[in-house]
Amino acid sequence: MSTAPGLAAVRTPRQSRPAHRPRPPLFGRRLTRSPLLLAVARHSGLIVLLVVMLYPLLWMVGASFRPDNKVFTTLGLFTGDFTTSNYSSGWSGGDQLNFSRFFLNSLTITVLAILGNLLSCSLTAYAFARLEFRFKRVLFALVLGTLLLPYHVTMVPQYILFNQLGWVNTILPLVAPKYLATDAFFVFLMVQFIRALPRDLDDAARIDGCGHLGIFCRVILPLSVPALGTTALFTFIHTWNDFLGPMLYLTDPDHWTVSQGLGSFLDATGQSSYGSLFAMSTLSLVPIVGFFIAAQRLLVEGVATSGLK
Structure with a gap:
């Protein structure tokens, strides 16, 4: 309805009142007005979670410096009894336990496995991503379908095949x-x-x-360094920590890996050397931690990005 000229529009009480805005709850208002309190709570929670995750690792490091008879006497990280004999005795190990040989065997298998995965997986991925050929989607679906097969399903057929090839007690089945x-x-x-x-x-x-x-060599590979770094890192961790594969195929102690050497410290009769076990376990983590720190940037770029920036 239009108003007459010269007359001001009459504002009703409803129109003259400002719009009512609901006040935020007291607890939420305090948090929004106190970013420092929110940051302290968040960092405190992260610190507690970090301590819970790192405590078993730190306890293992502390237990590696205790005598065997006092390894499980306390839940604390360090005690008054400090010794480094676990490292010397664990490294020498005796006639069949030579951890320098175990580390060399694990390093050889791991390096060869990394090179194999980088070469074969990158070539296969280039074919599926860039080339056009018949049954391409079917073959790619079959490749992805192998992810659904547990290792234990193919373990027996693989062992029979490698045994017939004469590869048992060699690193070939693992590489x-x-x-x-x-x-x-x-x-x-x-x-x-x-x-x-x-x-x-x-x-x-x-x-x-x-x-x-x-x-492939001049364009794809240089641009795929983050994905290659992620592949190398995951292959290193899996191969270095693998226990079932070496346990199946490597029967000679001269061919054992670090994981097999650590298992030799556990005796079913109760004569286990836990001090040496924790000492060698601590040393076995050094290559993994070092490689992870070196390849951390490539891991983040390879997983979080999907192209050129």
Whole structure:
């Protein structure tokens, strides 16, 4: 309804009142007005969680410096009895327990496994991400389907095959499958990473005269360093900590890995040397922690990113 000229519009009481805004709850208002309190609560929770997660590891390190008869006497990290004999006795170990040999065997198997996964998984991923061929989707689905198969399902057929090939008591059963792109997770990871790379780079390299091998070596691999670093890190951790595989195929103590050497400290008759066990367990964590710190940046980029920035 229009008003007459010269007359001011009459405002009703409802219109003259400001809009009523509900006040936030007292607890929420205090938190929003006190960012310092919220930050303190968040960091306190993270510190408590960190202590809970690191305490078993710190206790193991502390127990490695105790005598065998006082390893389980306290839940504290350190006691008054301090000794380094567990490291010397555990490293020498006796006639069949030579941890320098175990570390060398584990390092050899791990390095070969990393090289195999980097080579085979990257080539397979390039084929699925860039090439076009018949039954491509079917083959890729079969590769991903192997992720649903537990290792224990294929353990017996693999052992029979490797035994017939004469590979038992050698490192070949632990290394050779890595060169055949048998780790489907890493194939999938690198396929997703390569698919995010622009194809214009491939076209530019093809104009310069590069074939598929040149594009793979000069374009794809340099840009896939984060995915390669993630693959190398996960392969290192899995291979270094693997116990079932070496237990199946490596029967000679000269071929044992670190995980088998640690298991030798446990005796079913109760004559276990826990001090030496914790000492060698502490040393076995050093390569993993060092490699993880060195490849941490590549791990974050490989998992969190999916293309060029």
